[in-house]
Amino acid sequence: MPDYMPHTEAEVASMLAFLDLESIDQLFDAIPKALQVSAGLELPGGLPEPDVSYAMEGIARANRGAASAMVCFAGAGSYDHEVPPVVRSLAGRGEFVTAYTPYQPEVAQGMLQAIFEFQTLVSRLSGLPVANASLYDGAASVTEAINLAVASSKSQVVHLSTGVHPNWRAVVRTFARGTGHEIVEVPLKGGQSDFDAVAGGDHPGVIVVAQTTYLGTFDDVAAARRRADEVGAVLVVVADPILASILKTPGSLGADVVVGEGQPLGTALSFGGPYLGLFACSLHQVRRLPGRLVGETVDLEGRRAYVTTLRAREQDIRREKATSNVCSNQTLMAVTAAIQLGWLGTHGLAEVASRCVSSTRYLAEQVQSVAGVEALLPGVSVARDVAITTPIAAATVLERLADDGFLGGLAVASLASEGDGSIDPSLRERTIVMSATEKRTKAEVDALALALGSAIR
Amino acid sequence: MPDYMPHTEAEVASMLAFLDLESIDQLFDAIPKALQVSAGLELPGGLPEPDVSYAMEGIARANRGAASAMVCFAGAGSYDHEVPPVVRSLAGRGEFVTAYTPYQPEVAQGMLQAIFEFQTLVSRLSGLPVANASLYDGAASVTEAINLAVASSKSQVVHLSTGVHPNWRAVVRTFARGTGHEIVEVPLKGGQSDFDAVAGGDHPGVIVVAQTTYLGTFDDVAAARRRADEVGAVLVVVADPILASILKTPGSLGADVVVGEGQPLGTALSFGGPYLGLFACSLHQVRRLPGRLVGETVDLEGRRAYVTTLRAREQDIRREKATSNVCSNQTLMAVTAAIQLGWLGTHGLAEVASRCVSSTRYLAEQVQSVAGVEALLPGVSVARDVAITTPIAAATVLERLADDGFLGGLAVASLASEGDGSIDPSLRERTIVMSATEKRTKAEVDALALALGSAIR
């Protein structure tokens, strides 16, 4: 079978001879025979590349719901944005794709500078002076932010707004099994965090809110800051990187740490990964920063150069005392984000953000004009998602919309489990969260509204 | 409207000021006002890239016959070969794609070396010591070969075998309007050039035969060489670059010039272009070689280097006395071919060639087992195409096969005009030439034969 190894049989023989070995199996003599695989792995035999390509195409075709095949109104953190050929082509260059972590800066200035530019962009969008080179995804970023904040505040009690995506909260809870943090979920009221509802317990060391919630409402970061000041907590804000263009920056509103999901910055929907964890913080937290950080310096001829810095925080140096265990991150997505933001620029990003809000408002109006469909939170402004209720189960509605060629949104019940503080339990099964990005046309929105009319019957 | 120009309005203004101009229109003052476009071009307004992408996708979808959508048995010079992602990815690198002709060798060693490698590969496959950097396509190569051969033999009479693709012969005839060459077409008999049929006229200065004809037969190059020797003609051989791997090289059989269509070497079917004209010749013809030639040399430090050479043949230096007018050629396809041949290697190319012959033989057997379908030339060996006759018009058969998802081949009547010497006039309308490349499976061939059974009814 063909594969990617260059060795001819003659070469294998000559190499074995050089090693004074008779057979290749002897290389594995240190491995107890009893443990060795005797009859070969029970896997199908290797297939030539073209056969595998056809097989993978078959798998891809079985995904009816691809946004390229359906009109996508699903959002809630993962969005169907324009990613132009120029961004895909640059981010796909082999030098970026097949490099390792920049351990030898002399031959890694390309990646290092690209990451430095990414850090700058994230810093500007978050309103905080330091951003790292990425973490796995939004969920990982909020988890790490909580760890940092706990380390800084010395209290393990975390007030976590349920405006944060339910999956991320689930991740936070999972990792709290190890750290022992006490995660208290803050319910929403009118689409904003209701801190009074959790006022009874221990004072939190950390407060986490989403600037715009997964249900599409604006939370009040300034109020969260006041709350944090009252109780002496560190404030972590989850922000959407697109809306960051037009909203007051979390940094300016007093966030200590800003995190977010960077997928909207040039990464495809990708069935959830690889995505891009954004992480920014203030200067005095920098020695607790999780993950890699690129800094500017000079080479021995005084030329500007970039290098990973403050490495003493990291696991390979600090080991069990490291601020985080992260090693591989999502650098390629970070570079993609830098390229995408370069392509969008100040004006393009603002235009995309404005369109998202404006088109989602139009979407909200159109679908709410369908008899039987209501806003989950009537009268509350929508950011880039809108939550609506339907007279029948949301899941059924979505299946019917799919038959008409629409990915109509996400059923909140598929995200938030029973009793989730973000939503009125009686409406959970009948709520859909939907979004219109800058790509959605009037014709598509209007057609969705029409289809929705039939789907809820 | 967005476009690719960087100028801000302020910059345009400052540049105009620097030029002491008030308006940009003044730049065009040398152009008589009466001639200038007054009301703008009558073209639609510019559209943003994504709109245009959607429009082009719509156009692409309207091509029902894409080989990715239909099973392709069409050949006759353009073939559906495997082009792996690795070849597409390397050949698509921006440095290759967006370079100009290598005028400054110091910064063009990449292209120059790739072309040198291409020339070496073509030379090896043709069995001749010199190959150029490409011409437009097979038709252009045979046209240029005739020009070279006429210049060398000093006789303008050209005996052109009708085994050569009819379109190429049409091109040769068109350009002979300018050069005044007398093109005499040599009919086929039993799939081979019948020189006796044209023996009456003037002795030719040039003989052109196809090693394998467009109808899929083997012509006899050695016989053509003997003929050429008898009359003192220069022998031009059209060769298939895939079969070149397993057939005696035209050079070893006595060809003076070898030309061919390089599309099978890594270029997609591409609706006919850009393709790749292959051109090789003997050393004593090199000063008549059309197109560019890369040669090896050294730089001033003695390092091996490549450069375009013998430029005095070329139009930019020799002007009206140049051997050819060609300037831009098909370099990117030549580089692609070098990469594709590198990927195939000696064994892969032989495997592809063997499969093409073997699978086309299987195809021939299967379709000829359908009652009513006959070989055009029973008992004659098939190379990589096979010509069959059907009881009803070939065009009708192909339309019906298309409805079943097959591009069943090409109707000879769509290529060869009435009275063409390559085919019995009574069979022309009922002949299909078809081919199975290394990609075609047994299941596909068997299904085609089945569909053919219904299609001819």
Add this chain to the structure above:
Amino acid sequence: MGETTAAPRAMAAPGGRAASTPLLGNEREPTMFEMSVPGRTAYQLRTTGIDVRPLSELIPAEFLADAPCDIVEVSERDLVAHFTRLSHRQFSVDLGAYPLGSCTMKYNPKVCDTVAAMPGLADVHPGAPASLTQGWLALMVELEESLCEVTGMAAATLQPSAGAAGELTGLLLMGAYHEAQGDRRRRVLIPDSAHGTNPASATLGGYEVTTIPTDHRGLVDLEALREALDTDVAGIMLTNPNTAGLFEEDIAAIAAAVHEIGGLLYYDGANLNAILGVVRPGDMGFDIIHMNLHKTFATPHGGGGPGAGPVAVSQRVKDFLPGPKPALLEDGTYGWVTPPLSIGRVHGWHGNSLVLARALTYLKVHGGDGLRRVAERAVLNANWLRKRISEHYPAAYDRTCMHEVVVTATALKRATGIKAIDVAKRLLEEGFHSPTVYFPLIVDEALMFEPTETESLQTLESLAESLDRIALEALSNPEELQASPRTTPVRRVDEARAARVLVPTEDARVID
């Protein structure tokens, strides 16, 4: 005339100037921000027919910024030139050998790029109902099953994004397992040769770390291990072959000892490449394992990530796996199922899906036999290199190694003053990426070479010749050598300054 009304002098950096591409020169590449010009744009968006309303009508005033956030303003042409030039300032597997130990920088097949770009895979929303994502679910189930067969485990999760995430997941699984036995154990044993992620993950998993020393063989010190074991030990984290590139021959004894006190064995799969199809962690007695698909399964590392760190477990740990998990349901369709005692989600969605698709492609091309060939050739290459360079660069442990070899430059340093880092830097000039240096920590002046199976004998020989040359140069001309690299876009960089005067963004710039 040129100089009178001349051009605006205080200009942005010229995007069309290519002096930073090493093809033309080694000047510095300006940042995007330096190239930025107010009002310049590149973006083009679809025509939608939906009017954009004034933001003040849509967004409460207290949330709305006064003006769009200033990020950068460049043309598409300059964007392309900038990032193409940056790519020319970056080494990668696509350019040449990358024998970076512990990183398994093998050739990344281009076919996987094509697969990962298939719209039917790349354009799928992770929250779409299962009925619309049957392909993805099938892919994931097939990959889980294949990875279980390769590792000899019972079940797997694909959620962890990288090896470290896999480790932490594994440690939480360990905790959940013990808890389900009514047991709360506080310590995890980790060899001193382990990668830093292991102890870091253990801490995050809520454990104290006990370090186990390495013996003279380069293997776990069995006696020390036995001494450290008690019923407060939740388990041990091992990589096998270990980071010295040696197979832990006593693995059966280690497993027995750890299991005896009720502990679990965690397998750090970073070095799995060495043993594919030869021996399986499950058969060695491991209970939990992560794989680094970005090493063993050839998914490209992207300059730092993304990776994927699936975790596979033995029967007894299965029920604790993260969920929801993809599964073939009884009705013949695929769906999501959460294991009964699941620790919960460890990823915002389902894992680094497109990386998983690449890995499955690689797996299918190789099949069972091919994977074994991978291990054989990886180990053959490493041993050939080990012996070939042993004159100047003796292996830290002189025995058959697995897929990588750790050599030491102590003798060289003693004789010439040339350190491992100098060899590493000088090697760049020879056309090779440096090996991993100063890891594992237990070897002085360590140089860790992992040639990988996709490098040819000719490449290995050439690497060896370069290393020989460097050793001779160390004797003849150590100063020159210490000045290396001299042919790269920048020379050695001032790392201390980077940490002292922190410039993490353009806005913090103090230089030039």
Add this chain to the structure above:
Amino acid sequence: MGETTAAPRAMAAPGGRAASTPLLGNEREPTMFEMSVPGRTAYQLRTTGIDVRPLSELIPAEFLADAPCDIVEVSERDLVAHFTRLSHRQFSVDLGAYPLGSCTMKYNPKVCDTVAAMPGLADVHPGAPASLTQGWLALMVELEESLCEVTGMAAATLQPSAGAAGELTGLLLMGAYHEAQGDRRRRVLIPDSAHGTNPASATLGGYEVTTIPTDHRGLVDLEALREALDTDVAGIMLTNPNTAGLFEEDIAAIAAAVHEIGGLLYYDGANLNAILGVVRPGDMGFDIIHMNLHKTFATPHGGGGPGAGPVAVSQRVKDFLPGPKPALLEDGTYGWVTPPLSIGRVHGWHGNSLVLARALTYLKVHGGDGLRRVAERAVLNANWLRKRISEHYPAAYDRTCMHEVVVTATALKRATGIKAIDVAKRLLEEGFHSPTVYFPLIVDEALMFEPTETESLQTLESLAESLDRIALEALSNPEELQASPRTTPVRRVDEARAARVLVPTEDARVID
């Protein structure tokens, strides 16, 4: 021990060694053939289920080779490394400004790559029946119509593969036109400033060339032209703006004069970029025109090609156009139609179709307005540069230029010995591709700059500063300057030797 049984010494070149990428070094890159190892392979083919029979059963013995033709044997990994490294040794628009006069090296939008790769376009067999290729036919008809509107012509053919092919096609059309009038004319007039393809094409078209001199303005010498005109003149070939970058102001008079003797005007469209949407060749009186889509319409040049050279003609030449031509038929479908008096095919199929698809994409993005903006900014850039560099590099003709400017280094040469070629080579070190040198032939020490509209003011200023620096260096240190380029992978190459000792293939190698 390493050296005793050591490796096979007479080895192929190491594919994994990257010393030729300018990132690491400037060693030479071995050829694929030098890396070749017997038995090594990369290819993988689809499983077909059809047995391959012995070739001797299929192919008559007299045609069959004894063994497969030896081409090359490398691994996929080495193939990738080799061509990636070669790409690093190649300048391109993607890297930086390429002000190569007459070549219109503008930015090539990446969206066009995506379009050209669409399976529905790229995977279509050119001989498929029209019913299966309606998209392609529609695309071609739309492109023909758009190009006619841009140029002011009545009809077009898309068949010619490049400018030169368009020229020859145009000349055959000219001949066919005259023949149809019962006229056989033998001469074609061509200015001395013309590109070499013009006279070469004229010869191949069966014509004798009469060269028309350029006057002091840099324009066609009207008097000389009038003198050359008689009824043996089939027509004139002009480019306007001409190769000196100047608009032929007398075009109306020229057209009248040529038409008066019954001749036709041929327009070499290489310089069309300057006048898009400003003035149309048809309105100037031209009868036949080719366009270089690989210049004006931004299709990438591919390191030498492919291009596309559509020819458009006025009403009276229409019927002679090559065929078959794409057309909208009466039944509302698209099909192929051959013009009544067609000269026949000039391409094996329908032209460089995928290049045409790129050009239509570019056209649609720009629209009519956008094309005019292209011309405006191209001309603005050229004039700005002309004035900005005029101190050291005066324009050959001191007036407003169009999209490019020809300057002369005669004064510089006189003062310093530095020639145009030295400036060109030295400019590479500054991070810019050289301008076209020694063309047009009528200007001594010509340097022809075509900055194109996608370069920014900042890039132009930086280019100008580099040129200033070079001029000063010419005075202060001419020897150093003549030694340039010094930072490139190779220095100046021995062109004479290349021609003297011809090594056109690996098999003819005499060096090293």
